[in-house]
Amino acid sequence: MMPALITSAGDRASIRFLEFFTSAIRNPHTRRAYARAAGDFLSWCASAGVTSITAVQPLHVAAWIELQTQAHAAPTVKQRLAAIRHLFDWLVTGQIMPHNPAASVRGPSHTTKQGKTPVLEASEARQLLDSIDVSTPIGLRDRALIALMVFSFARIGAALAMRVEDVYMQQRRLWVRLREKGGKAHAMPCHHTLEAYLHAYLEGTGLVAEPKGPLFRTIRRGTGELGDTPLPQANAYAMVRRRALAAGIATAIGNHTFRATGITAYLKNGGTLENAAAMANHASTRTTQLYDRRGDDVSLDEVERIRV
Structure with missing residues (x-):
């Protein structure tokens, strides 16, 4: 539903607002996050007595951001402020507004040297993979998906967007083709374990005969067989949590864990940070460093030195 502050500014504003989400933002995850932030902000403005999008001032943006810092972590607040800034930039260039009221508003400071994503030890990852019953199509699918994320560093969005033809032979080795953020295509040779799991999945489910179909699919209710629709990200998240619980793993893992x-x-x-960045399709090794959790082992060893 169109926010009241937008409709009150006229048809041009309404069209321009819709174009921002349909034309200016291509990534579906970014589109959802930005739409949620914009909707929350505009609803708050309406409750604060603002009557039109053209009446929004820096003071309104600053007050809303202050409220956000009380409910969300700094990275989330920064993302929400970015959404509002980009939206107003779009409205300014479309001559809906004379200036961007969010341009001068500063977000919370945030620096980090290590990500917060829960990580499994190598033995735990092996424990999880070995615990999956692969006598059924769903077991073959789940093991292949988890192994793909572990051994190719694939993002869950890229993994679930794969088609069957994105698993292919080249140089006598199985390769995978991933479509990452920004539409970037990224190809990687498979680790021998991943190669075995993908072969077992494709051959055990008959997907080889459907090269244009989605690689990871939902299961038809009551049949236990693969359907025709791609596996949604939320379903993949529920699956990995369920598999971890069944394997006796207490870590609260998610899709990004792998x-x-x-x-x-x-x-x-012994791998290098530069090669890890290339394999993960990171633009900078600084991003890859956020995933490097080798320091956790050092910290645990040092904690045990506290003897009382």
């Missing part, structure tokens, strides 16, 4: 687990395991075994 990317961080794979990168950390690679670096522990």
Whole structure:
């Protein structure tokens, strides 16, 4: 539903507002996050007595951001402020507003040297993979998906967007083709374990005959067989939590856990940060460093030195 502050500014404002989410933002996850932030902000403005989008002032943006810092972590607040800034930039260039009221508003400071994503030890990752019953299509699918994220550092969005033809032979080795953020295509040779799991999945489910179909699919109710629709991200999250619980793993893992687990395991075994960044399709090694959790082992060892 169109926010009241937008409709009150006229048809041009309404059209321009819709174009921001349909034309200016291509990533569906970013679109959802920005739409949620914009909706929350405009609803708050309406409750504060603002009657039109053109009446929004820096003071309104600053007050809303202050409220956000009380309910959300700094990275989330910064993302929400970015959403509002980009929206107003779009409205300014469309001549809906004379200036961007969010341009001068500063977000909370935030620096980090390590990500917060829960990471599994290599033995735990192996425990999880070995615990999956692969006598059924769903078991073959789940093991292949988790292994793909561990051994190729794939983001869950890229993994779930794969088609069957994105698993292919090249140079006598199985490769995977991933479509990452910003539409960037990224190809990687498969680790021998991943190669075995993907072969078992494709051959055990008959997906080889459907090269244009989605690689990871939902299960038809009551049949236990693969359907035709891609597996949603929320379903993948529920699956990994369920599999971890069944394997006796207490860590509160998520889809992103396996990317961080794979990168950390690679670096522990002598891999370089530069190669890890290339394999993860990171633009900078600084991003890859957020996934490097080797320091956790040092911290645990040092804590045990506290003897009382």
